[in-house]
Amino acid sequence: MPHTYLVFVWHMHQPFYKDLATGEYQLPWTRMHALKDYYGMVEMLEEFPSIRQTFNLVPSMMVQIEEYAKGEALDPFLHRALKPAEELTDSEQEFILKYFFQANPSRMVYRYSRYGELYDAWRAAEGNVERLRRSLGAPGMRDLQVLSQLAWFDEIFQENDPEVRQLNEKGRDFTLEDQALMGRKQLEIIGHVLPAYRRMALKGQVELSVTPYYHPILPLLCDSNIALQSHPGVPLPRRFQYPGDARLQVHKALDYAEEKLGFRPQGMWPSEGSVSDEVLALAYDEGVRWMATDNGVLGATLSSLAGVRETYRPYVWKQDGREMRMIFRDHFLSDLIGFVYSRMDARAAAHHFLDRIRENARVLHNEGRDAMVPVILDGENAWEHFDHNGRPFLKELYRLISEDPGLSAVTVSEALERIPATELPRIHPGSWINANYDIWIGAEEDNQAWEYLLDARQTYDRVVNGPEGAALSEAGKAMALEELLIAEGSDWCWWYGPQHHSENRPEFDKLFRDHLAHVYRALELSPPEHLSRTILRIATPAYQQPPSGLISPRIDGEISSYFEWMGSGIYSPDHRQGAMHGRDNAVREVRYGSDGQKLFLRVDLEQQKPGALAGLEVRVIVKSVRHESELHATLLENGAKGTVVRSTRKRTLGAEVSCAYSQIFEMSVDLLSMGGRSAEMIQLQMSLWRDGLPLEAAPAQGWLELVPSEPSDWE
Template identity: 45%
Template sequence: SHPGVNLPRQRFCHPEDARAQLRQAIAFHERVFGSRPRGLWPSEGSVSDEALTLAASEGFVWAATDEGVLGRSLQMGFHRQADGTVSGGHELYRPHRFPGRGQGDPGISIFFRDHQLSDLIGFVYSRMEPHAAAQDLHQRIRAAGRSTGRSPAVVSVILDGENCWEYYPGNGREFLKSFYGLVARDSDLKAVTASEALELAPHGILTHVTPGSWINANFDVWIGAEEDNKAWDLVSDARDFFARNSLKPGLSSKKVSLAQEELWIAEGSDWCWWYGPEHSSAQDEEFDFLFRKHLSNIYRMLDASPPDELAVPLKRPKAWAVNVPPSGSIEPEIDGVVTNYFEWIGAGVYSPDYRYGSMHGGSLTEGHHIEALYYGYSERGLYLRLDLDEVFLKQHRDFEIRTSVDGEKPVRVHAPVVGGSLGPIEFWKGEEQPVPLPEGQQVQVALQRIFELYLDYSVLGSGPGRARLRLQVSLWAQELPLQVIPQEGWLTLELTKDLVSW
């Protein structure tokens, strides 16, 4: 979907497999629900003229994908304004009609989801108090609806299959209950199915849909990287082998059917989600093994020996977050810059792992904003330094850094940044309301190129040899959590008289 992508050794093009899998999906839906499906979210929201024409020919009335695909198709952007409305909302918040590629094609309606709203549910609201999250979503939907003026607005909120609810308190029950309660009491909003929405708003017309998926309106996650392309080449080889050998005399129809099922499994998009640099999980080795096992089974079911290359793992070893403990006492100047090379020598360093994510967020939620957290201590207190990504600092003039230290006297420091400069610092002791900052130099905060914070032991109620502390730093924007350090939740600090052991 763009000219710069590196392609596999051979092109994989089998629309007949896509059609067969759609038919299998329709049959499965009919068995389970007793009715034929009217619409579909294609794998990864991936669409093209060819894919939509194929889906329409199989009887689908509507399909859905991401707003980025609509933006590329219309050569326009959808920008969120300060009041919550969206420029271009008159196009985004209505279904569009794709008439097909030729005379006689049935055509299909397309919904383009609001990427930000969908990502907030998928990746952000789970970290917020459920009722506050529900209120935030409700207000954002209302603001989106104002983008079309007096015309009806169809705001599509669609998650790409990942089960985000396991990350919510109570599996999202309180969030959903609160949200739908707000919708039910709002006379301006109505929750509808996609089929119902087709009757509520006039359609736009798209004679061509730019090929793309729900991520960046292209296919880069699934193709182009060395691991991705190798996986596609292995699938191509297996598909060619199946075509040459599935009709050989002597093969049982059961074995051929099993080989075809293994092929369809290997053609699924989930495998190349895990290959390449974008995503990783603790189960990388298992996924890699399963992919190669499914491909091997194609050969085995057709009474052949799998190629030796299927024994070789495709996925490279993961790079976990790196945490280097402190090696000595420090006493840097709290001024928001690295005053000299030596002032943070001896500090501990936590470097986030940006291959860890199993899901994929957007610009507000992807969580690649913090480069490193430095931490250390002196005889007087605790020092923290946060290095923020330069791109984040340029794009976000308003954000907030929240530091929590859980110890004998739990404290929280909220440092708002307004227009690129530090605003009034908020300070908590325990679960109380914010209190005035302690007098003197007990709490010091600075931000220029880096963020620096000093907390005196008198504030923490701790000191060398006396306590264990837990530390957490989080980055927020627009009242939404973007990233937490450490990814695992907390860093634990043993304050010893000699050195700190994290």
């Protein structure tokens, strides 16, 4: 009798949240999913010994899990969750109230009555953080600290661990001891994750595959212009063509997995199922013997709709003496788990899933053929939308499969051994989303990110391979390359463009720009000023007033008189959306204007006392029709030191620039050196930097503009 082989591939991935320069984890989601999904998804198979599956692990995620397990991860979210509520500063409380309700309300928050009460209070406050802080007090804040973490603990521990069950049953009025216990249990749980995968792989119940190290879109690394093949006419940035980087991402992934798991994986789910002929060839050369992608790619390859007959069989791609075995996910069935079954009763959903598979497989069985059903999807994010983290659904599904003699759940390699493969002479370039790469390239934000990446990549080549490279340390070169590989990851462009939304989009944007800035720093270069500005096309609330008259302030860094800046333009950023991870913003207000010959800039900084922000660097770009200059000024304890870094005119600025810092920062620049006319528009931007990394920009997007004076020549 023909048989049906179910091939589950669970893709386990989170972006690389660590800032290599500071060692700090900028977002907590790897830790959260390590508590909730990575361990439980594989450990539950102990209950179902006949169920065999494939887990695809991203090495950059495994690195983070390993650091958490060792207690070496610097995580500001966990630090604030464990700090005694009575000792929290105002900014730390604001941070907790901003981030600690980021969980599915119906499935995770309201599962705990106290967490639901706190969530209702947070919503009722409508952004009035001060009122909410007063109403919660230290006891309410500590309940939020504990429950926001406890909600992410896997069902195995919720049900079977006596200490976790004790916290659950208590539910509210947590003590400092409860808070500390919650922290210890986190490290304990995370410490179980990687050993569980190794153990199940050694038993043969699971097969482990990998994704390229930092989860890049490999075809775009090889040649970004390949996007035109899958979407003719899509607007593209300058060509990015670094196949060596793609090969390195694959090689590093296989090496790391071999070191940590004890064997070299044979299979790969390429990031976002993105494939091309060039990618399959280089992966084969690195030792990969099977790959998986979506049946949308299969349909585009075959120039037809990939139905059951086409999807439910393995393939072998052959070119130039290379062979890559391939499977193509059933897009519809995989999406049923990801997006539909969370709204159904667990038992009904499991029966519906298998009924659909039996109906599909019957088409092949009637022809006397076995059916291979590839179900491939994210193994973590879907479950927070399910009742009890999806465990009732999965357990019912695995039970039903185990009891059906016509069904077997097998690994990818087992399926490839049992069913003959059909030959493919080529593969359509595309991903699991619409068989193209539009999520990661083509939109304005995406293309700007690729431009910045290309600039950094070309700078690396120029410096390392040029005379400057001899003076660089090997550690510096290695750091610059590592930061480039991180910036090549797909996660940054996932959030750029119009397709996806997250409350953490600004954090992802800043992480990407910081990684690029680290490339320049590692090469002992000053990062370009544009990395201080968001790539996101979002409106930043701010108060802005253009200049209303001429000004002529004294540049001394002091608030000498209210009247000396009267008539200036004003830009006041709105900080209600907060700085990343509770970091205080530095810019309170920017004023700017002219007396017709000089441009004046004043920056009021948030500080406790004069000189408190010494060491910050102010960068200013001044642009007219004919000229652009970039000015840098370093804030000193008693004053400021300015210099011109770049000028598009042969005549450089020197004594024409003066600056001072004490109560405020003030700068003037002689406009005569720009050779313009007073009736022409002047544009300027300023940004703050520390240790070569951007802190803040004003304005966040666009330019401040002014016409220096009434029409008359400067010269």
